[in-house]
Amino acid sequence: MRRLLAKPQANTSLGVAALAPMVDMLTILLVFLLKSYSTDAPVRPGDTNFELPMSISEQPVQRTLAIDLTAHGIYLQDQRIAGTRYYLEQDDTLITELYGALQQLPGDRVQVRADADLPYSLTRKALFTAQQAGKRKVTVVTVSRSSL
């Protein structure tokens, strides 16, 4: 009876030994999370088919005018400007609707967020249009390979 009521003695050395791997694991997880931490808002969350290309680049993206090239349309600041199919099929190098809209907006910096599966011909036309509209600093937005 006395043996049953006796308070068990904690084996402190065993407890510390069991805790050490858990602390190691949490530290590794913490370093991984800090390295891949990002507060970037998802690009075109409503469009499930839209996927940005992957890149080894780590350069952060600044908030500027955004041209989105998707399978459904060409968007400027999330406003639909033109259809994609027309400019994929035509030889027109200048996207006139985009050119007119870009000329109305100040600044010379623009970012292009193009779907990874779209042909480069459309991106080339968008870049050419931006250049013609006086947007000299163009950034292509990609998803970093260090993403989660």
Added chain:
Amino acid sequence: MLLLMPFLLLTTSVQKLAGIDLLLAGNNSELPPEPPGIVERLTVVVHPDTALEITAQVRRSDVGAKTGETEARAERIEAGAEGLDLAALQSALRRYKGLDPEREQATLLPADSLSNGQVVNLMDAMRRDAEGELFPKVALGVEPPAPSDAEGEQP
């Protein structure tokens, strides 16, 4: 640490965006000048699924050469069964980097039929390899391709 972990897990985004700043070649606009080096012009032309073509203007340095005289060099890398040979491209670009370590700029002329994902892969391959930085400033050709450039076919 136990407080920080849930905070990070709750606030982090699964997509980390990264930008690639472009130099746009074409429209009669001059690209930013490069420091004078032995390689004066370096261009990679992509023929989809068939080959990569590297053309360069390299300044002649032999005794008989006149001042500023250059020679054109061209190299064609045929695509393998798995597509375009990016490792061979990087190896060739590494040789040009060895000739002119100060040079940072190269021009990429992708075929229209390539996807944006493939173009970004090519740009990544031109910007750095396993040994380090190659040509971090990639200029993209945005002018419409000349008819003779299409798929390497001759009329």
